[in-house]
Amino acid sequence: MSIHEQDHVFMLERAGIKVSIDKSSLTVKVEAGDATWETVPGAASLSWGLTPTDRIGIPLSSATKKAFSTIVSGTFKGVHVKVGPFSANGIEYGVYLNLSLLLNSHNGELVFEVHEPDGEIESISEIVWPGGFRFFGGGEADYTAVPAMQGYLIPGNWREPVRRYHQGMMYGRDAYMPWWGQYQDGHGYLAIIDTPNDSRLSVEHLPSVHTHLEAVWLHSLGRFEGIRRLRVRFKKGLDYVAMAKMYRSYVHSLGKLRTLAQKQALNPKLEGLSGAAVVHTGVHTRIAPESYYYDKTDPEKNDFAVPFEERAAQLKELGRRYGDKLYVHVDGWGLNGYDNLHPDVLPPSPTGGGYEGMRKLQETCNEEGILFAIHDNYRDFYHDAASYHPDLTIKDGEGKEEFSDYWAGGAHSWLCTSLSKGYVERNYDTLKANGIEPDGVYIDVFAVIPGDECYDPSHRMSRTECLAYRASCFEEIRSRGMLISSEEPADWAVPHLDLVHHAPYALDPGPGGGPAICVPAPLFSLVYHDAIVVPWSLERGAWGIPERDLGWLHGLLNGGVPYLSIQPTDGELEIVRTVARLHGLVGFAEMTGHEYVDGNWRRQRSMFADGTVVEIDLDEDGYRIMMADGEVWTNR
Template sequence: MENWIHNLDSFYITKDDQKIMFRDDFISSEERTTGLGKGIYSTYKYFDTYIWKEDSTNHYYFEWIPKVDENIKEVHFPDSFVCEDKNGYSTIPYMQGLLIPNRYEYDYSHIAFDGQFTSCAAYMPWLSQTNNGKGYIAINETPWDSKYTIDHDDKGTTLQFVWLTSLGKMRYKRIVRYSFESNMDYNRAAKIYREYVKETGLFKSLKEKEVTLPKISDLQQCAVVHTGIKAHTEKDSRFYTGQKDVIHSFDSVKEMVQSLHKLGSNKLYLHLDGWADPGYDNCHPDYLPACIEAGGWSGLKDLQKSLSSQNDLFGLHDQYRDYYYKAKTHDENQAIQLEDGSVFEHANWAGGRQNYLCASLASKYVKRNYTEILKHINLDCVYLDVFSCNEMDECFNLEHLMTRKECMEYRRACFQYMISKGIIPSSEECSDWAMRELVFSHYGPYEFMMKDENEKRMGIPVPLFNLVYHDCFILPWPMEKRQEDYMLYALLNGGIPYVVRNAPYDNVDGNFGSDGLSIEDKITRANIVLDFYQKIKNEEMVEHKIINDHIQQCTYSNNITIEINTKENTYRIV
């Protein structure tokens, strides 16, 4: 740390809509030596800080400690350590992972969810920087009420932690742990974090999860079929263009899966959207019965039995955050209430006008619905939408007051309910706060896969999540063949493939229409990815290498290396 210069003048709080610099609020400081280490304790008017070094590990801890309730709304502390190096870079766990070279030009003022930790803006709560071969990783030990900012200047990238209020107040100490090393890169940063989550108990391998969910080994043999039954769009939805309802029968889906087997698919996992009335993204959480026009409960049961007879797996898409006014039991008093007493609403999705259901009530609705669903069908998996993608909610309704940290635990309780029923839980993305419960997700993509391929990338994509969690999690990967062949990234990351991906919305979540591949080609490509996955499915991703602009390698703990060439659209197992 002695070789780095910390930008002390960048620390500030916002109070009563005013920006107050730390230096203007400073009172005194003193050296402290304890049985753990040595540091500087500083006293300010509204808060204290303690920056200290742990003797046993050489970690540095930056602690911000509130002491009076003075309407502080944000705290900007700590931030980057500055070291000039044109070849330096920052490492951000944005979606699958991102490197930002110091001289890279991009506008980072509008990142997903405003940079909140525990969302897709940071699958894992850490940031890292490397300059002149030296670097650090900063692990956010209290991530639930926080975000980060990315700023560029002519010297490089500045990363800053920003602490948010909890139910309107700064209620507790905030902590960031810095680890400095003379040989730091993004691989080393990921491995330091892997050690950290093992110490804290967040790490749970697929083999450990399989003890309570034995069908995990079956899921690891599956290619993914994502399709839907009923689509209905309310007139007040932003997606409404006068379209009529679209309904596919349960029998037609059954026949589609059977045809995939005849064309060469082996084991399949069916993720089914829009299976209940009145259709996809409508009326949640009152999402029953099974779509009557598609065949009702008996049709859904026949589909499930057909899948089971073919040794395929079956899962339902479901939702317990979006809370639609059209739901039969909608009650605004159960929705998320904001600090000013209002109830947030929008009409983005197919079901139209909606609030957000307070997560404190979500597991009760899960239990209510699946008590009924499991009377009719057996399930291998369930997908609970958005929980592991969107930021945590807080609720100011005194009847169900909820902090963001409590929201996290309530969402985890929904996954745990599924586990208690022997059902494998999944959600939209792979934020690691849920890594003890979640087994797989809809995807864990690089950020460039979520936008038009001609748009500028945020930086250099790297598999940070998989460097930490590959042997803990099953990731399905998009397989489109565009200017780059996304199958290569599925291979590189050691994931399972989509063979069919009929997304419900156009130009959303990386769905940009057909790539022109035939179904036979898709099956062949999916089988290639699935065959490779069997070789490394429970292995740690040990290292990722960027050989040049087009060639990358990943090495796994059983010494298998996969190399891809995105210019030639080729791969080889080394």
């Protein structure tokens, strides 16, 4: 491998790849085999100002000074770039950025780093380095793979703009996983955000113009400490399946791929989820007048309950009719019902039957072989909770407490996650002392909301620390022999979770309903199918299901478990049995492949490690499942 400097560029070369950086524009050009990839001119930048109204974007190429020096470090050779100061609108900003561009001499991986800046750094909100690669894909065969929710592909000729939900914040619905990729003319690259906790994934698709993606590095508590790192791998034939598998190998190499088989070894209860149906039900609902959900026209609808014992009788009858594995998730069991009074939810709802009623529900589930799980929440901190105090809440950079009154319980802020585990321990010790030890616990929102920051000096918390505190809550539940679940499968949380509420597709205008954003692709399942159990709704156009599609067909394609109503029709039972039976066969197996049949996005095929092949036709509402032993299931 060689590194050399010319008048206007630095050049890095090894077999099969040549990388250059322009010393004036800071654009990076990569020649990998027959493909050439070049970063967007002016995309490398910094944002000055911590609030959106004060923010100014400054291209790094506009720096008054640029200094370059070579780096030789183990298997890496590259260039260190120091740029600064900067000026904009007649104001000079005395900050100097320390960047690096490294090429792995062993495997050709390209690494971009942002090191801690020097000078006046307190007002830097974001840094973009290196910026996205120019992509003008003009046909269906060219595309961009985006891990938003389950995932989607943006074809090069896609004629619609692409909606993003939360500016691409990492570990939210815009990016379950910290990677993306692009494929053009038979060549592709995979970009892995190696330090994802303080980042977001920016996507800009201008129809008939370009599709540009870039990692945006965010400040942490007002500072840029440590190293921010992006890894990029280039390869001929690197399509979206190969990208997902390459990322899976990366996760495995970090020791973070904990499969369901490994999790089951720690908790044998997980076997009860293999081929199960998931029943989502509730006991008590009480809606505060200020809540979005409050019914002003019929106030009686704002406070109602179905007692624990009635739910127990319904589950017993369901078990008789269904005759196979069930996992029940119970909402609204707490003192004031669903989404109320968290984290001080004990004793159980008196309207629902209190401790005695909840014990009866648990006993019935045990007798019927039904896994019994309960909903919980240790982020939403309701203002009428017994322990609520502003001193315990998350504060923003101006020392202000976050506030919402959207959910059923009304006014609430966010409990600082550094304090959450103590509440988990207290609540489950108290439940145990009263004879209640559920089989599973669902901790709401932790695995779908990006990491929080807290500026309160009494419990200051970075995003990285927040995610670690959330993980400790999950592991506290696991240590008690319970199955653990959360809302959606953000990448960081997958090793800590047994199942989630759902992991469906991104829709426009939101996941609650509408057409799919671009072309749905099971990118998440290709990485993590054998690491977590994912339930799927059955209905056409259900939450996270494209409006024209049947949810249970996507459930089959993804090898997931089905949701089941507590009082289902015979037709629903038939569908659920099919989806659950398939999961019993492939649920703990890797999804090894996926393709669009004859290039038709509405006809898809998935493959599993045991040899099972699933085909669905979303236009004809059809499926065909071919087992390794030659058995075929079909509704055609």
